[in-house]
Structures are given as C-alpha cells and as structure tokens.
Amino acid sequence: MAYDSFYILKSSVVPLPIENVDTDQIIPARFLKATERKGFGDNLFRDWRYNQDNSPKLDFVLNNPTYSGKILIGEHNFGSGSSREHAAWAVYDYGFRCVVSSFFADIFKNNCLNVGVLPVQISPDFLKIIFKTVKKNPKTELIVNLPNQKITISSSGRSESFDINSYKKENMLNGYDDIDYLNNIKDDISNFAANTPL
Amino acid sequence: MKKTLFDKVWDSHVVKSIEDGPDVLFIDRHMVHEVTSPVAFLGLKKRGLPVLHPERTFATADHNTPTVNQHLPVADPLSRNQLKALEENAKNHGISYWGLGHKKNGIVHVVGPEYGITQPGATIVCGDSHTSTHGAFGAIAFGIGTSEVEMVLSTQCIMQPKPKKMLITINGKLNKGVTPKDVALFIISKLTTSGATGYFVEYAGEVFKHLTMEGRMTVCNLSIEMGARGGMIAPDEKTFEYIKNREFTPKAKAWDKAMTYWKTLYTDEGADFDTELIFDGSEIDPMITFGTNPGMGMSITKAIPNTKDIKGGAATYAKSLAYMGFSEGESMIGKSIDYVFIGSCTNGRIEDFRAFTSIIKGHKRASNVTAWLVPGSHKVLDAIKEEGLLEILENAEFQLREPGCSACLAMNDDKIPAGKYAVSTSNRNFEGRQGPGSRTLLASPLVAAAAAITGKITDPRTLI
Numbered sequence: 001m002a003y004d005s006f007y008i009l010k011s012s013v014v015p016l017p018i019e020n021v022d023t024d025q026i027i028p029a030r031f032l033k034a035t036e037r038k039g040f041g042d043n044l045f046r047d048w049r050y051n052q053d054n055s056p057k058l059d060f061v062l063n064n065p066t067y068s069g070k071i072l073i074g075e076h077n078f079g080s081g082s083s084r085e086h087a088a089w090a091v092y093d094y095g096f097r098c099v100v101s102s103f104f105a106d107i108f109k110n111n112c113l114n115v116g117v118l119p120v121q122i123s124p125d126f127l128k129i130i131f132k133t134v135k136k137n138p139k140t141e142l143i144v145n146l147p148n149q150k151i152t153i154s155s156s157g158r159s160e161s162f163d164i165n166s167y168k169k170e171n172m173l174n175g176y177d178d179i180d181y182l183n184n185i186k187d188d189i190s191n192f193a194a195n196t197p198l
Numbered sequence: 199m200k201k202t203l204f205d206k207v208w209d210s211h212v213v214k215s216i217e218d219g220p221d222v223l224f225i226d227r228h229m230v231h232e233v234t235s236p237v238a239f240l241g242l243k244k245r246g247l248p249v250l251h252p253e254r255t256f257a258t259a260d261h262n263t264p265t266v267n268q269h270l271p272v273a274d275p276l277s278r279n280q281l282k283a284l285e286e287n288a289k290n291h292g293i294s295y296w297g298l299g300h301k302k303n304g305i306v307h308v309v310g311p312e313y314g315i316t317q318p319g320a321t322i323v324c325g326d327s328h329t330s331t332h333g334a335f336g337a338i339a340f341g342i343g344t345s346e347v348e349m350v351l352s353t354q355c356i357m358q359p360k361p362k363k364m365l366i367t368i369n370g371k372l373n374k375g376v377t378p379k380d381v382a383l384f385i386i387s388k389l390t391t392s393g394a395t396g397y398f399v400e401y402a403g404e405v406f407k408h409l410t411m412e413g414r415m416t417v418c419n420l421s422i423e424m425g426a427r428g429g430m431i432a433p434d435e436k437t438f439e440y441i442k443n444r445e446f447t448p449k450a451k452a453w454d455k456a457m458t459y460w461k462t463l464y465t466d467e468g469a470d471f472d473t474e475l476i477f478d479g480s481e482i483d484p485m486i487t488f489g490t491n492p493g494m495g496m497s498i499t500k501a502i503p504n505t506k507d508i509k510g511g512a513a514t515y516a517k518s519l520a521y522m523g524f525s526e527g528e529s530m531i532g533k534s535i536d537y538v539f540i541g542s543c544t545n546g547r548i549e550d551f552r553a554f555t556s557i558i559k560g561h562k563r564a565s566n567v568t569a570w571l572v573p574g575s576h577k578v579l580d581a582i583k584e585e586g587l588l589e590i591l592e593n594a595e596f597q598l599r600e601p602g603c604s605a606c607l608a609m610n611d612d613k614i615p616a617g618k619y620a621v622s623t624s625n626r627n628f629e630g631r632q633g634p635g636s637r638t639l640l641a642s643p644l645v646a647a648a649a650a651i652t653g654k655i656t657d658p659r660t661l662i
C-alpha cells in the first residue's frame with residue numbers, strides 16, 4: 001500500500017518515556033478484527049489512553065494537550081512483541097510519521113518502513129537530551145532530514161545522524177513499496193521458483 | 199566457505215541481493231490466517247494481482263475463533279466477518295482453507311507441522327510472530343507484517359536484510375520437572391526481550407538433541423520473545439522420522455531427493471556466528487514470570503528481584519510490578535491464582551496435555567480456579583480423547599474446549615477478567631494480552647497443572 005513520501009519533517013513531538021513498549025499496548029488484539037485498514041489511529045495505545053468506560057485517562061501523554069506533533073519519542077526496545085502491522089498502521093493513522101528511540105524491535109521497525117513511518121534510531125545519550133529538552137519546553141521541534149539522515153533539535157541545533165539502508169531510504173523518499181520493486185523482477189522470481197527443491 | 203545451518207538455508211533462497219539493501223528471499227511455504235490477511239488480499243485486489251503460488255499457500259482460521267460451540271455461527275459479527283473474508287479470499291485464489299469445523303483446523307503453527315507443510319530447509323512465513331515455531335525442523339521460519347503477507351501472496355518473495363547469527367548451546371541434562379518451556383523462559387530471562395534483536399538463533403547442544411520434536415517447537419516458538427527473528431535446530435533422524443508420511447511431505451523418489459538436501463543441513467565445523475552463548479542445562483529450574491514481559495521470568499522458587507538488581511529502568515520495572523499487584527522481594531510460591539490456561543502454539547500440543555494430566559491425575563481442580571484447556575488443533579483434540587486423557591481430565595473436574603488461539607491473545611470471548619491472575623502456558627504476559635487488565639504468569643504445563651489443583655503457585659516437583 002503506497003503512502004505519502006517522506007522528505008524533511010519538522011515537527012513538535014510527543015514523548016513516551018517507557019521501555020519495552022510492546023505492540024499489544026500500541027494496538028490491543030481486540031482491535032485487529034477489521035477487514036479494512038480503517039480507524040486504527042483512534043485505538044492507538046487504547047488501554048493506556050482510555051479507561052474501561054471509554055473516558056480518557058488524563059495522565060496519558062496522548063490526552064495531554066501540552067504535547068502534539070508528528071514525531072513520537074519512545075524508549076529502549078520500542079515495538080516489541082507481536083508482529084501485527086496494525087501497530088504501525090495505528091501509529092501512522094494517528095498522524096505520526098516518525099518514531100524516535102534508542103532501540104527498535106525488529107519486526108515493528110520493518111513494518112514501519114513498509115507503511116511510511118520512519119523509525120529513527122539514535123544513541124541513548126541523545127535520546128536523553130531530547131527527553132530533557134522536551135520536558136523543559138514541550139514546544140521543542142525536531143527536524144528529521146531523511147536525505148541527509150540527520151535528526152536535529154531545532155532550538156539548540158544539536159544533531160545526530162541515523163542509519164537507514166539506501167534501498168529503504170529510496171522507497172521512503174518516493175513513497176514506493178517492495179511490491180513495486182518485486183513486480184519488476186518477476187522473471188527472476190519465476191526462474192528461481194522453477195528450480196527450487198521444496 | 200564454512201557455513202552455518204542458517205547460512206545454508208538463507209543463501210539457497212536468495213533470488214537477488216540488493217546492494218546496501220535487503221535480499222529478495224524466495225518463500226517455500228506461506229501460512230495464512232484470518233487476522234493479518236484481509237488487508238493484504240484487499241491490496242492485491244487494488245493492484246489487480248493474483249496469488250502467484252496458491253499451492254504454496256495454506257490458510258487456517260484460529261486467532262479469532264470461539265472455543266465452544268464451533269458448530270454454531272460465530273456470534274461476534276466482526277469475527278464472523280473476518281472469517282468469511284478469509285474463506286472467500288481462499289476460494290477466489292484457489293488456496294486450501296481449513297476453516298472452523300474442518301478436521302484439519304487448528305492453530306496455524308500447530309497444524310503446519312502436523313500435516314508436513316513444515317519441512318527442513320524450507321523458508322516459511324506467516325503473519326504471526328510465532329512462526330518461529332517451524333524452525334524446530336531446520337526451517338527458516340519467521341513472522342511478517344501484513345504488507346509482507348501481500349508481498350508473498352503476489353510475488354512469493356519478501357525483502358529483508360540477512361540477520362546476524364547467534365548460537366545458543368545448552369549442554370548437560372535437564373532436571374526432573376524441567377520442560378522445554380522452562381528452557382526457553384530461562385534463556386529469555388538471561389537475554390531479556392531485546393537480547394537477540396537482529397539475530398537469527400540456532401540452538402545446539404545435548405539438551406536440544408534430546409528434546410522431542412514438540413519440545414523443540416516450544417523452544418523455537420519462544421525465540422521471538424528475546425527479540426530474535428527466529429530460531430532453528432538442525433534436522434536429525436528424529437526430525438525425518440516425525441515428518442515422514444505426513445500429508446504434504448514428499449513421498450517415494452521425491453522423498454529420497456529431499457533427503458539428499460536435508461542431510462546437508464547442519465552447521466559446518468568452525469563456521470562463524472556473530473554471537474555465541476553457552477548455558478548449562480542442569481542449572482535450569484521450573485520457571486515462572488512475575489512481570490509484564492516474557493523476560494521477567496525466574497526459577498519458581500525464587501523471590502521477585504529488587505529494583506536495584508535488575509537491568510533497565512526502575513520506573514518501567516515499578517510500573518510492571520504495580521500492574522501485576524506484586525512487590526519486590528516477594529516469593530512466588532503460594533500466591534493464589536484465579537485462572538489456568540493450557541494451550542497456544544507454545545504449549546497446546548499432545549505432549550503438553552500429557553504433561554498436564556500426569557500431574558492432575560487423581561486430584562481435583564481447585565475450587566478457586568477456572569481452567570481453560572484448549573487443544574492446539576483437532577488432531578490434538580482427537581489424540582486427547584484416544585489416549586484416555588479426557589477421562590482423567592473430566593475425573594479431575596476439568597473441561598476441554600475446542601481448538602484455537604483462545605486466551606493466548608484473547609481476541610475471542612476467552613478473556614481473563616481484569617485484575618485476575620492466570621497461569622498460562624502461552625507466550626506473552628504483556629499488559630492486557632489475555633484480556634484488558636488481565637495478569638499473566640507464563641509457565642510450563644507442569645507448573646500450570648500444579649496451580650490448577652492447588653489453587654496457588656506450586657512447585658510441580660513436589661507433586662511428581
């Protein structure tokens with residue numbers, strides 16, 4: 001499914017300083033019953049965000065008007081657990097285009113890249129600085145520059161580079177996905193299939 | 199060049215390598231279920247693409263299905279809708295579909311091996327992270343997201359960079375009452391839930407050699423819980439014996455040909471891993487988790503660690519214990535519990551039910567315990583009946599449910615109520631995993647059995 005291309009994003013942020021945030025928290029299993037990709041943003045972090053009677057939990061950051069923006073700042077091992085891509089959809093559909101953390105779980109990271117959310121992995125030290133800066137000034141903006149692979153705190157100019165392989169980068173910059181690529185090498189695939197032992 | 203088992207299988211499936219990018223990996227078997235596939239099929243439709251290899255694709259209904267009255271229409275309209283979507287998609291694309299009521303129906307990772315879809319040296323994917331289960335046969339098997347499901351449906355390939363390689367060796371002998379589940383929970387407790395992120399694991403050493411195929415499946419199943427993409431064990435005589443004559447395994451000449459390939463599937467002496475870990479099997483006790491991720495496990499006889507002794511953030515740790523209603527320093531033994539869940543692709547196979555009944559035989563279910571016993575498949579259910587286990591269960595006042603994922607992820611009605619404690623043989627103890635507010639203690643079928651008859655956390659070794 002194609003998505004909006006990603007180039008340079010300048011935005012304020014939503015901080016979530018909790019480790020090992022798993023995809024069951026990002027989108028609980030009971031919201032996986034859809035047969036279409038619709039409405040997942042509403043249920044992002046559902047059980048942290050709402051009480052059982054659907055009233056908002058006021059101490060959760062998504063319910064705090066002080067923080068907003070297209071960048072979610074997470075902690076170590078963000079997106080662990082279930083492989084559900086719905087988690088990445090929920091993040092995207094809510095309006096985030098970028099998640100920043102010092103460490104991502106594998107499948108989640110991959111899913112993000114497939115749906116148009118840029119996972120930006122930075123050093124634990126820089127992450128700490130970002131959390132601190134945002135705490136001091138909730139309006140702090142980050143600039144995520146994909147072509148230069150650089151993330152910068154707008155106010156202080158402090159920055160760090162991040163990794164992304166050039167293939168995925170190209171996809172993100174253009175809003176392409178893997179199926180577009182695979183369809184272009186169809187013949188290679190059918191030749192391969194004809195000779196496979198199993 | 200010396201190669202690991204993983205190298206051999208991966209490299210032989212690379213259609214194309216992209217410079218500074220992923221490999222295009224050919225997928226031999228694709229397992230599909232109702233939850234992660236509908237949007238993928240919708241994507242195919244939008245692009246006007248067919249399923250490229252329906253004969254390599256297998257669909258079953260499991261995540262969303264009720265575990266009682268399966269002969270009746272599914273009551274929840276959303277679940278019913280999802281099941282119907284899978285049935286129609288399978289039909290339209292010529293994919294074999296083992297829906298509710300079908301005699302081959304069951305949890306995707308239980309039925310795959312049962313019918314020989316799972317084979318050594320194969321690449322196997324499914325939109326479910328516990329696809330790693332199939333690695334027990336020497337396959338490269340891992341979970342994928344829905345975009346990738348669409349990719350495999352339309353091109354039979356996925357695009358991923360080759361993971362790093364980790365070797366986990368466990369020698370020595372397992373003690374009485376220690377099961378494959380304990381081995382896995384032990385490893386995860388040592389590595390944490392992110393310790394193997396970016397890696398594909400091979401398990402080697404005496405302990406794994408002596409495990410049954412089902413035991414190997416339990417261990418490989420849980421590889422994902424330490425962050426690994428998957429885990430695998432080199433195929434041996436036990437593996438070949440297990441898969442021989444199953445419905446989808448090759449027969450006659452084709453079998454001999456496959457065997458020639460399968461016999462090459464081992465790690466060459468001196469092949470390189472990025473990380474190697476060694477543990478001693480005799481140091482493993484029956485395990486239990488006390489927190490909200492599978493890495494928060496320990497020997498059942500130990501006390502909950504103090505904040506100062508744990509890795510990771512104190513605030514996260516405190517939040518986790520608060521959710522569980524536990525305090526640091528407390529002993530687990532003797533804690534009262536409310537529910538017991540036997541099932542899932544981790545511990546829902548026949549050997550798990552044998553283990554469970556071995557403990558409860560001659561006892562009665564504790565009156566404070568609600569027990570959900572959910573076979574992983576119809577084949578398991580039939581075996582429970584044939585082997586006389588059902589009678590033992592019923593004499594002990596337990597009831598059996600019908601196959602499915604059930605309370606493993608609680609998408610159906612099998613939800614542990616908020617605040618209640620469940621000893622579960624499944625794989626995840628995340629907040630709310632078994633129902634909003636539920637509190638999960640992961641353990642082996644033996645520990646679950648001991649809890650089921652005593653109503654509290656009990657060391658199963660006292661009952662053997």
Ligand code: SF4
Pocket residue numbers: 260261305306307326327328542543544602603606607624625
């Ligand atoms: S039993 Fe649990 S882990 Fe296994 S396939 Fe079902 S939901 Fe996934």
